[in-house]
C-alpha cells in the first residue's frame with residue numbers, strides 16, 4: 523500500500539520533489555478492535571505546510587480522508603462503514619479506533635449523516651473547514667444583523683462558507699480573493715462586494731467601499747491585508763484569527779515581522795482572538811448538521827476543486843498554497 527512521505531525539508535513554497543511515495547506491506551490479519559480502511563477521498567489543507575516543518579524526514583504527511591472500512595474487528599465500525607479519519611496521506615490504513623464517535627472529532631469518526639450530499643463534503647463544508655468557518659464566525663466574530671463583515675481568502679474552503687453564513691445572518695459581506703474569476707464567483711454566492719486583492723489598492727478600496735467601517739473580520743491570511751482591514755474597523759470590532767497563509771512559507775523558527783496596527787486595536791476597543799477549530803469538538807456534529815441543512819435548503823452553495831488520483835496529492839497541496847483552488851481542494855483516491 524502507498525503513503526506519501528516527506529523526502530526533504532521544505533524550503534519556501536513546497537515542490538513535488540519534496541515528497542515521495544513509499545509502498546508498504548500491511549498485515550491484513552487484524553487484531554481485536556482494529557479496522558482496515560481504504561481511502562475514497564483525501565484532503566490537502568494549508569495547515570499541512572507548517573505541520574511539515576515539525577516532521578522528521580521520512581514521516582507520512584498528516585491529513586484527513588473519507589475511507590471505507592474493508593475489514594473490521596471493531597463492533598462500532600463494521601465492514602462497509604464510511605469513516606472520516608485522520609490517517610495521513612495514505613491509501614490503505616489499519617487503525618484502532620479509541621474514542622466513540624459521539625464524543626466529537628476523534629482521530630476517526632463515522633461519516634456524519636449528510637442526507638444524500640456527496641461524501642467528499644465531509645472533508646470540506648461538512649467537516650473541518652466548514653466548522654472552522656461556522657464556529658469561528660458565530661462564536662468569535664459574533665456578527666449582528668447589519669454588521670459589515672470582511673473575509674480574506676474568501677473563495678477558499680473556509681472563506682466561501684464564512685461569507686455565505688455571514689449573508690444568512692444578515693451581514694453586509696465584503697470578500698477578497700486572488701483572481702477575477704474567484705471574485706465573480708463570490709458575487710454569484712451573494713457577497714455584497716468582492717475584490718481581487720492582487721489588483722486593487724487595499725487602502726483605497728476600504729476607504730471607498732467600506733465607508734460604514736468594518737465590524738467583523740474573519741482573517742485567513744494575516745500580513746499586509748490584515749493591517750489594512752484593522753485600520754478600517756469600527757469601535758468594538760471583532761477579529762477571528764483563523765489563518766495566516768501569507769506567512770506559511772516563512773521559517774517560523776526565526777523571528778519574522780508583519781505589519782500591524784496597534785493604535786486602531788487599542789483606540790477602537792477591538793477584540794482579536796485566535797482559535798483552533800478543535801476547540802469546538804463538543805459541538806462538532808451540530809456545526810456539520812447546520813451547514814448540511816443550509817445546503818439542502820439552498821442557502822449555502824458549495825464548490826470543490828477535485829484532483830484525480832492519490833499520485834496527485836503533492837501537486838494539489840501546492841495548488842492550495844498558490845491559490846489554484848476555488849472552494850475546497852480535494853483528491854479523488
Ligand code: NDP
Nearest residue numbers: 568654678679680699700742764765766768797798799845
Ligand atoms: P483555501 O481553500 O482558502 O486555500 C487557500 C487560499 O489562500 C488559496 O486558494 C489562495 O486564494 C489564498 N492564498 C494563498 N496565498 C495567499 C497570500 N499570500 N495572500 C492571500 N491569500 C493567499 O484554504 P482553507 O479554506 O482550507 O484555509 C483558509 C485559512 O484558514 C488558512 O489560513 C488555514 O490555515 C486556516 N484554517 C484554520 C483553521 C483553524 O482551526 N484555525 C482550520 C482550517 C483552516 P487566492 O487566490 O484568493 O489568493
